[in-house]
Amino acid sequence: MKLEIRNLKFLSPALGTFLLAISALAADVQIRVEPQLISLLDRAILKIEFIDTKGDAVNIPEVDGLRIQYQGQSSETRFVNLKRSSKITHSYLVTPTQVGDFTIGPVVCTHKGGQKEVSAQLRVIKPENDKEAQQISEIMFSRVSTDRSSPYVHEDFGLELKVYVRDGVQIDGNFSLRGGMPESGMEGEFEWEVTGREREDRNGTIFNVFTLRTTAKTLTAGTFSFQPQVQIRVIIPRQDRRSYGFDDPFFGDFFGRQETRPIVLDCNQLDIAVKPVPLELRPESYTGGVGIFDFEVEVGPAAVKAGEPITIKMRVAGEGNLTQIMPPVLKGKHDLKLYEVRTVPSQNPNEVRFEQVVIPKSDTVAEIPAISFSYFNTKTSDFRTLTKGPFPVAVEAVPQQAAQIIASVPSTILLETPILGRDIVYLKSIPKVWKKSTENVWYKTKPFLTALTFPAILLLVIAAITSRRNALANDVARARRQKAPKTAHKHVQRAEQAIRKKDEATFYEAMWEALSDYFGHRLNLAPGDVSLSVVLARLPQERESLTNLFNTIEQRRYGIQSKGEMEEMKNLLRQLNATLRKCERIKL
Secondary structure, eight states: OHHHHHHHHHHHHHHHHHHHHHHHHHOEEEEEEESSEEETTOOEEEEEEEETSOBOOOOOOOOTTEEEEEEEEEEEEEEETTEEEEEEEEEEEEEESBOEEEEEEEEEEEETTEEEEEEEEEEEEOOTTOSSOOBHHHHEEEEEEESOSSOBTTOOEEEEEEEEEETTOOBOSOOEEOSOSOSSSBSSOOOOEEEEEEEEEETTEEEEEEEEEEEEOBSSOEEEEEOOOEEEEEEEEGGGSOOTTOOSHHHHHHHTSEEEEEEEOOBOOEEEEEBOOOOTTOOTTEEEEEEEEEEEEEEEOSEEETTOOEEEEEEEEEEEOGGGOOOOOOOSOOSEEEOOOEEEOOSOTTEEEEEEEEEESSTTOOEEOOEEEEEEETTTTEEEEEEEOOEEOEEEOOOOOOOOOOOSSOOHHHHHSOOOGGGOOOOOOOOSSOOOOOOOOGGGSHHHHHHTTHHHHHHHHHHHHHHHHHHHHHOHHHHHHHHHHHHHHHHHHHHHHHHHHTOHHHHHHHHHHHHHHHHHHHTTOOGGGOOHHHHHHHOGGGHHHHHHHHHHHHHHHTTOOOSSHHHHHHHHHHHHHHHHHHHHHSOO
16 A cells, blocks of 8 residues: 555656646637728727637737737636636737738747747728728828918918818718927917818719818928828728627627727828028018008197106007017107007907107107008018108196295284194103004004015916916926826716616727726827727836726627626726726826
8 A cells, every 4th residue: 555655656746747738738829800801991809819828918010001909808717517718818909001901920929838820811891882992091081281381480371171081981070180280389279170061073082071270370480390190080880890709689789889980191291481581671660570560650648748748559450470569669869758668458359559658858849759660571571661750749848836935024913813722732842761662553463464475475376377387388298197087087977877877888988988088198199099008008007907997898899798787887987987096196
């Protein structure tokens, strides 16, 4: 018996090695695309499955005509006939940009049992409603143009953006600019406005053309490049998609809904050479005006006494850089006291008003000298000077006051005036010792002294608010980071409403949009660039919770049903709120 036990001791390591060998032989790696046939406007899911082994996500080689984004991993364990089987799946979203037959890979997958080289095939065909398109850029694209190819600095010039979408393709009508515009040297922000929609025939194909316009102005001279990255959302009926092997009627209803797919359009590059205002022949009265202007001056009153004020009112109106114009200066030798020119508010955006107060020092002043305003005319490319005046005024000398003689000898009238004690204030003798008064005067009280600090505090608050506003205007990434919680909260509220209505499809779409919009703003990414791998690269501290959120939401959006849906939805919403709060506290 002892010998048998000793033999079993030798047998146990051998048995373990044998079982490990069998396990290694059972390990496998598979790759598949679902579905393998899609249209140009559709998307597919690439899955790499590690069966009975463990493996990490792999970098998929770039494929011309396809955009591949990692979505996350999921795991599954099954028991069939008392045998345990496990599977780890890494999912990738495949978005085509042109039609054709594509080979994804070969990809070398390393797992616990060794390595395996795998590849997958995908065919992209023309859309059902457009049998000729070979690329996305043939179905939808954008073009930018300008009304001034060589404007001057500070001169307004228009930008026109046309978005072309083939007839039959549905979009939601929202246009977002994701970059491609100059980040410095421009005055203000671009405010695009949709000004028209029309149909256009381009080489026998009908396009719906949406026109967006804005006005731009530069602060410096130089060459500025414009290539707007316009993002639109294409509406795709889900019944055109494959159900990924699920034949249950639930999935047919689920995929019968519509979905929107974001697409960033191709656009031409527009280079605009902005010219500086020339230095040659610049008049002395030039104060920075660029454009086409009128100049008006009013002086009043026309008749004053020496030492009384006269107001000069100046108005500059027209098209150009009105906010950068300095006020005209009254020059020359004159017997006038000049006060600083001030800008007067105006409700007309196409004008600027100035006022200046002058005071004649003597009655020799007969006129207010002429005032000149010079500007650079952008139509004729030369300087123009507008002169108003001189303005005649009548200045009257101030009469001198007659001298009053005070009698040194009291008159009889004063002596006869009765003296009453109540009318006399007797002088007190000087005290021998001066004592400090204990009376608290009002200007030494604490409330008054505290109130004196309010203007300084108010100025500091205004300065802080202005500084923050300017910083956000110049730092797009910082502005988007601060906007992230608000945008996520809006979608979270929509998800809460979906739970109350038991609307699962709307709930998971709202959850995905909360993730996409939050991390898009938080990490300064375009919505189409938000993926699990990108987010984890910036926020690795929350790897577990983020992976679970991305994978679960993406699986439910693509129709993978779960048990206890409502309870899972509530738990998932709580996890989303908790994870976003943690991410918000992480410094990037």
